[in-house]
Amino acid sequence: MTGDAVLIAGPTASGKSRAALELAEAIGGVVINADSMQVYAEAPVLTAQPSARDKARVPHLLYGHVPVRQVYSVGRWREDAIAALAQARALARTPVFVGGTGMYFGALTDGLADIPPVPPDVRAAARALLDEIGVAALHDRLAARDPVTAARLRPTDPQRVLRAWEVLAATGRPLADWQDAPAAPVLPKDARIAAFVLDPPRPLLRAQIAARFAAMVDQGGLDEARALVGLDPALPAAKLLGLRPLQELAAGLLTREAALEAAITATRQFAKRQMTWFRHRMAHYSWYDPTQSNIITQYKNISA
Numbered sequence: 001m002t003g004d005a006v007l008i009a010g011p012t013a014s015g016k017s018r019a020a021l022e023l024a025e026a027i028g029g030v031v032i033n034a035d036s037m038q039v040y041a042e043a044p045v046l047t048a049q050p051s052a053r054d055k056a057r058v059p060h061l062l063y064g065h066v067p068v069r070q071v072y073s074v075g076r077w078r079e080d081a082i083a084a085l086a087q088a089r090a091l092a093r094t095p096v097f098v099g100g101t102g103m104y105f106g107a108l109t110d111g112l113a114d115i116p117p118v119p120p121d122v123r124a125a126a127r128a129l130l131d132e133i134g135v136a137a138l139h140d141r142l143a144a145r146d147p148v149t150a151a152r153l154r155p156t157d158p159q160r161v162l163r164a165w166e167v168l169a170a171t172g173r174p175l176a177d178w179q180d181a182p183a184a185p186v187l188p189k190d191a192r193i194a195a196f197v198l199d200p201p202r203p204l205l206r207a208q209i210a211a212r213f214a215a216m217v218d219q220g221g222l223d224e225a226r227a228l229v230g231l232d233p234a235l236p237a238a239k240l241l242g243l244r245p246l247q248e249l250a251a252g253l254l255t256r257e258a259a260l261e262a263a264i265t266a267t268r269q270f271a272k273r274q275m276t277w278f279r280h281r282m283a284h285y286s287w288y289d290p291t292q293s294n295i296i297t298q299y300k301n302i303s304a
Helices: 016-027 052-057 074-090 102-109 120-133 135-145 147-151 158-171 175-179 202-227 243-250 256-281 295-303
Strands: 005-009 029-033 094-099 193-198 286-288
Touching: 005 016, 005 102, 016 029, 016 052, 016 094, 016 193, 016 295, 029 074, 074 094, 074 102, 094 102, 102 256, 120 135, 120 158, 135 147, 135 158, 147 158, 147 175, 158 175, 193 295, 202 243, 202 256, 243 256, 286 295
Parallel strands: 005 094, 005 193, 029 094, 193 286
Antiparallel strands: none
16 A cells, blocks of 8 residues: 555545546555445435446445435444444555545544434434424524534524534533544544545536536436435435425426526535535645546655
């Protein structure tokens, strides 16, 4: 192995999965998912998971291994990543982590809050309260007891507001306190890490997002969206990009053109937020334009 691990981040539709595959083939690696949506089993098309052909070329780990109706958090992913890392080591392959979820990369290199599991009865009571009073009112209650955490959350985000309330109820400590005292990172501080961010030109990225989403609809994405009707909006999987517009298309509430426009717009906005995160938190990674270079060249340059 040239290094202990490779990290490849990038916005949605930037070509990072292809880059990870090419590099893993070149260096004898195993691709490990670091994207919070590609973990879900029932949405391989909507989340653009690697194809069976790609998975046959090199080992791929942590793709499609979680049911959409299961609560899956960055803490759970950290545990899975530790196991995947051990599996890569056992195979004598370089782990190539790839994805678009900044918090997952943070867990790898900076550590993560070591929050105790929330007991099922506490989780159920918190969910019942959310259903009863709504996310805005629950955010108000959180702000009264935990203003620091509440200030970090949008009052329209049921998933994160519910999580903060659960942690406060279960541990008696604000979620912000846990987050500000992270556990050890997955990768040790002295690990030899090659880290990259794909930074394609904005017009190209916008075009790729549009083309990919249109293809998704015809390749099974609409069927996946239809099968997920009724998914609890407080579940992490409910944030699947384009899910609601496609469900409205399936129900006859939107035309194909309107559904695609809504989904593509939401995806472009998400990509913009991803890039903002990367610039603030991952400026020390090696950034490159994939239209001007490729991952193998970048890896050789950084490993020289």
